[in-house]
Amino acid sequence: MARLTREQSQARTKEKLLASAYEVMARYGYAGASIERIAEEAGYSKGAFYSNFANKEDIFLQLLAGNAGGDVVQLTELLGKHDDPMGLIDVLAAWANDRGDDRRWGMLAIELLRMAQHDHTLGDRHVKLFRDQWEGVGKILIDKLNLVLQPPASPFYIGGIVLELTYGGISSFLKDGASGDMVRVVLREMYRSSRAATPAARATA
Template identity: 40%
Template structure:
């Protein structure tokens, strides 16, 4: 077994902390999650948390950023080889229905916005993460077929926000995919 370099060890620690923090935030919510418990369950000291993150807000933003990266990769993979906008819409609708039922991300983001005593910098970072996700998806769809007067960021926001609207995580009908399908067909004239 080879020894990890300092950079590898730091990356491993950071990844482990993000994994455990994600589990804690989604299970207990932002307010009830503690850095002590996250560090302990990850197998590190609280100092390891602070050597990787400035505090609970920064850890939450790290989790949000990782979630956004993974989610964006999933939806882009669903759509990237779609032959046309109609097929892309169907694939996104199916993804939206599946994704809306996974975890409690909508409620967690709302709780964070409500209870976290964040600096303006953290709110701006959170917004930056979401906007980048929206733009990337919107650009991909608009490359398949232009929608009149729709900016990529707005198109992506529409899809992600319909997918992750809090009610979509528990209502049986309409499903988020149904809403996404209706909105996209209307926008693209399909």
Template identity: 40%
Template sequence: MARLTRAESQARTREQLTATAKDLFLRDGYSATSLEKVADEAGYSKGAVYSNFRNKDELCLAVLDRIHEEQVAMITEALVGADDMNGLITAFQTWAERSIGDEAWTALEVEFATNARHNPEVRHELAIRDKAIRDSIAALLTGYAEQFSITLPMSADDAATALLSLGIGLGVQRAIDPSIPVNVLPDVIRLFAGSPTG
């Protein structure tokens, strides 16, 4: 087996640290998880953490990026094969039932955002990520509106902001009370599409 280059070795270390931090942050929370604990659980020294991440905030941003990538992959997979608006909304609802209100993920997002309120650099990083998500939603809305000849009731950017805000709020509510139905979000998408709600 070929020996890893320095860059490959560092990438593997970073990957393992991110995966371990994700497990710990989701299980124990952001504040309760120290960098020492991440290093120890991953089988590395604390120095290895600092050679890959400037601080715990940067590590948590990497973890959130990983979670968002996983959710995008899940929703993309769910939407593949849906060939009409009804199929798309049904597929989206299936993803939403599984993901919106996940207690560990929701708690991590809220805790980290709350902790970041006094840190302009982290708030800026979160704002960049939030805008990227809104832009992706707006692009999807625009594409599907063109594909299915739908006139959105507001700009795609505003619709994306509304849907993301509703999704975040619904996620927090469902993390507290999982019995709250998720169908309100697909129903709002149906309203945007001019379709009757379920």
């Protein structure tokens, strides 16, 4: 077996720490997850942690960034195969159910943002993380469904609606499949409303 290069070893260490952070935070919540516990469960020292991350908030923001970016990439590939609008919406609804079943992402994101707001540390890095994800998903849907938007609707809003229904806290209190059902209802109505748009509205969209 070939010996890992220093860069490969560092990448593997970082990957294991990220995986450990997700499991520890999912188990104990963001506030209850300590750097010591994250490092220990990954099999490393605190020194290894600080060689890769500035603090606990940094590792969690990197976790969220990976999840958010992964959603955009996954949906681009998944929805790119479908041209039938209703079929595409059904595929997206199934994706929302699958993602929404793991409710830890949404709850952890809410907890982090609330703490950042409380501690007055909420900044551009937090906002950009979600803005990029929401706009990316919104652009995919507008393009694939050929939606005609009327202000204040925007890619940011369209993507935000879908992802909030998928990950939002309310889904934690509803029956399984509720996330997908809500996404299906909203997007079907968006599509039908867009198809009913007047020629003038389409010309100015």
